[in-house]
Amino acid sequence: MIPLWMFPTAVTCGNSFILKPSEKDPGASVMLAELAMEAGLPNGVLNIVHGTNEIFDAICDDDDIKAISFVGPKAAGAYMYSRASAKGKRIQSNVGAKNHAIVMPDASMDTTLNAVISAGFGAAGQKCVALATVVFVGGIDLWEDKLVERAKSLKVDAGTEAGVDIGPVISKQVKEQMCRLIQTGVESGAKLVLDGRNIVVPGFEHGNFIGPTILSNVTADMECYKEEIFGPILLCMEADNIEDAINVVNKNKYSNGASIFTTSGVAARKFQMEIEVGQLGINVPISVPLPSSLFTSSRPSFAGDLKFDGKAGIQFYTQIKTVTQQWKDLPDSDGQALLMSTS
Template identity: 45%
Template sequence: MTDYGHFIGGRHVAGTSGRFADVFEPMTGEVAGRVALASQEEIRAAVANSAEAQVKWAAVNPQRRARVLMKFLDLINQNMDELAELLSREHGKTVADAKGDIQRGFEVVEFACGVPHLLKGEFTDGAGPGIDAYAMRQPLGVVAGITPFNFPAMIPMWKFAPAIACGNAFILKPSERDPGVPMRLAELMIEAGLPTGILNVVNGDKVAVDALLDDPDIKAIGFVGSTPIAEYIYARGAASGKRVHAFGGAKNHMVIMPDADMDQTVDALIGAGYGSAGERCMAISVAVPVGKGTADRLMEKLVPRVEALKIGPSSDASADYGPLVTQAAVDKVRSYVEIGLKEGATLAVDGRGFKMQGYEKGFYFGSCLFDNVTKDMRIYKEEIFGPVLSVVRAKTYEEALSLCNDHEYGNGVAIFTRDGDAARDFVSKVQVGMVGVNVPIPTPLAYYSFGGWKRSSFGDLNQHGPDSIRFYTKTKTVTSRWPSGVKEGAEFSMPTM
């Protein structure tokens, strides 16, 4: 059993609220530990500690801040196996998938190491007679991130790496379901040379979230999770004067054109739909074949592949995916399958009866595939967040495009085709933030920005890439004139130079 408190001021501290939550091992269903849930007072103490430390950190030049991140990268590499096994044990994803989670966070840290260049600012010599103009980016102060259970390494690194590189102090509130890796990352940052207080980790629930949203010393806050909570965080954070970006749910479509390579398409769809048990905001959860012939060929190849997926414990290197994160998640997915049947969809592959031999108490759910799903069904409109794929048959390309554009979510989308003109038209017209062409999960590289549209995202700026530098800094513009050779005297009209 592992007890998690908080990580404040460079050391582990026990929780004092008296409230705790269980941490499960999803592959066995056993309670593996417990995590302290912070009170308002504990949040205030963590913020005060960060506020004091941030002043000196902001004065450290960007190159030296980047060196800390470079050392952190070395430590991630040295501890990759340990981190992946811990992540896999608490989340449930396979070890190979856990390493991918860590790697995608690692790449954003690499990007943040370029902060000396990213913060160079602008300068105009001789903007007017004897006048120079320049702009600089300065840190906000103390900022915070509220991160989800499904990527306990990647998303914390997406948030704290650019924030800290820009000279801010960061308060991380990870998911209480799998707190082990975020706590370990904080330890490694201290080992890399980060001053104490610049990265504090507080575990908690809504009490902690509300305390972060209301704290006057926190200048910006980022969130990833469900849309109702994203909307709540955006509204409450903005009302308290904070800069907020909040990322919510998704219902990602893959449009399959008649000329698509069907073998390639099915390979992509299987991995994107069922990888990590579907617990990804970029998972493909809706396949949209265009034309009856395309749909029939897709189902002919897809059904046996879904039936053959191997589900196993997180430690099984040959498993395609592992358990869900909690029993509540299993129950939610099962309820959606029942809803789909009641709504009239065809359950072409039924995984509800799956049992993992030797792990009967684990949080496993078998692969499910629906056909003949229509846009009025809840299983189409709502995010299921499990190993369930829906096939919505479109008669024409225009109908397929409309399905993507009319959906309330706009996170990711893909089109599979050999036709460059069709792909170009789709990329231009689809109302979704991240688009893949023959790429099923179009998560941008670290030096581009990640973010969806519509009810998948609240706020003006996205995660990582150039937007992260803009989000975690404020711009100061200076107009400078020196008196030598400049005509003296008061000026009452608007200066035009």
């Protein structure tokens, strides 16, 4: 998905493009490049480079590279922004995500549960628009058992067979970090209502799998809430009213997206006006708009002046020029007029 935010617009605007995927999952980018060649994109327009820190630094430093689009972890994005901006490059950087959903007492039960399960556990939670935290206004009691029941029904496997809902997380180190954050939540007073840490997938006994995990009674001071998890782990919080729920979202240090589930137009409007994030969903999980629209993640999750898609994406990949021309002969004068040119 992420490369498709970038290179189609870039090459359409007349640029060549260097795509450096994460060294941990390079395959999809290569497949996209093969499809681009099959579609007729000329050789040398889309280029794939692989590597780690050395390649990353070379892209930041190369004088022939005029602009950088980046999506990834906060630390890497901050490093890139500092190093590349010092070289005068144009930058758009989307980092950090802790997306929230506010569930009002009047929300449709089935619609909300389906959306929360899909957005929270799809792609094993490894996407910047994954739903990480649900804030239940009025309490979680009516929701908890049904939420756990639906999460338990998800199939965890390697993804090579049909019907798999959750695949592995990306590395052993990431799995260990997720398990640590789950444990810190429990030790800080969260209730572990569904534990997916010890799941075993036949044939992949040593794989990096975490099953659907749900923590309730989570509070804003817990490490599991303050840090990105980026896995199939859903945090549940409670709020007395919509004002308190909006305040929870607005105080979080990440500002990628948020949703509300309600049948009240008044509540939806209040959420829309007062929430301080870029991507909003009303009775839908965090939305990823079409390229003709705009992915509007806001600071501190976004650094740069122009977003990835829509008209802003075209502006990012285009160098704007101002051209002033004159084709008429000027009358002779006794001396050179040192005047400001107007027309």
